Amino acid sequence: EQGRLDYDLGRLTEGQAVNNAYEALTRLPGVMEQEGALTLAGASSVTVILNGRPSTMTPEQLATLLRSTPVDRVEKAEVMFSAPPQYHVRGAAINVVLRRSHETAFSGELHANYTNRYYDTYDAGGNFVLSSPKWSADVTYSAARSKELTSYDLRSLHTFEGRQYDIRQDEWMTAEGWSHQLRAAAEYAPKQRGRVSAAYTASFSPNTDGLSRSTGSYVSSLSQKSSDRSLHNLALRYTSAFGLDLGLDYTHYDNPEQSRLENSYADGSATAFDVGSGQRIDRLNLTAD
Numbered sequence: 001e002q003g004r005l006d007y008d009l010g011r012l013t014e015g016q017a018v019n020n021a022y023e024a025l026t027r028l029p030g031v032m033e034q035e036g037a038l039t040l041a042g043a044s045s046v047t048v049i050l051n052g053r054p055s056t057m058t059p060e061q062l063a064t065l066l067r068s069t070p071v072d073r074v075e076k077a078e079v080m081f082s083a084p085p086q087y088h089v090r091g092a093a094i095n096v097v098l099r100r101s102h103e104t105a106f107s108g109e110l111h112a113n114y115t116n117r118y119y120d121t122y123d124a125g126g127n128f129v130l131s132s133p134k135w136s137a138d139v140t141y142s143a144a145r146s147k148e149l150t151s152y153d154l155r156s157l158h159t160f161e162g163r164q165y166d167i168r169q170d171e172w173m174t175a176e177g178w179s180h181q182l183r184a185a186a187e188y189a190p191k192q193r194g195r196v197s198a199a200y201t202a203s204f205s206p207n208t209d210g211l212s213r214s215t216g217s218y219v220s221s222l223s224q225k226s227s228d229r230s231l232h233n234l235a236l237r238y239t240s241a242f243g244l245d246l247g248l249d250y251t252h253y254d255n256p257e258q259s260r261l262e263n264s265y266a267d268g269s270a271t272a273f274d275v276g277s278g279q280r281i282d283r284l285n286l287t288a289d
Helices: 021-025 059-067
Strands: 004-007 031-034 037-040 046-050 074-080 092-098 105-117 119-131 135-160 163-188 195-216 219-239 245-265 270-288
Touching: 021 059, 021 074, 021 092, 037 046, 037 092, 046 059, 059 105, 059 119, 059 135, 059 163, 105 135, 119 163
Parallel strands: 046 092
Antiparallel strands: 004 074, 031 037, 074 092, 105 119, 119 135, 135 163, 163 195, 195 219, 219 245, 245 270
8 A cells, every 4th residue: 555565463463472562573574583673675774663653762672662562552564665755764664553542551561681791791671651542651761781891812923124023912901881771752642633742762871981901012001981971862743633743853962082091112112191072962853744
């Protein structure tokens, strides 16, 4: 229909061991999961949208929300290899249309993970969805604490002007810090009276530290780096009963960084310097369809 393939996920997955909407999407013809992301055969990439509108959630947050959504809450899935302009998406898209709730319902999910690869890494979070005939709201939050280690040993034999040079370099690098992901959204949609929605999305990694120590035949170095990254997005949308669609999207991004590098050379000399850098973005988009 108009370059769009519509699928009833309930019928498509009937009799199959499918527990949620995300798993149901992987049963669509041409759709599969690769490295934790959905792909569509014949398309270089695919964007998943909800109820005809691009989501302010990250792909990870959207996947978490779909995994906590029962299949019977999905009215249909629309597969488009070239999304129409009103979807504000370039290229292929999968539009997940959720059913209007006829009664008040609540669902949620909590998760926690722990891994150890030389250092401990752990994360925890949850998402909650409240829906009613007129209102719907959802909150998703996750926090992670990680510390990673990377090391390598280098040995190189170079011959220059008949003399062989044995060059060795060993380096240990660590990176550690917290990361937080938050999304809160609400929508009011009375029948035959349009729709208004608001969504706030945040991602921040305060006090992330990196350390690199290197020793070698000709130079030894110490590098320290710290950053404080934050991203905030606010999206407002209004759709009238006669089809007018107005949208406002504001994004603020800030990432200040401080670095220090110290070098000690084989001839006894040394250098040290500090570097301050960063990026700041404020962007406002207004749309009308």
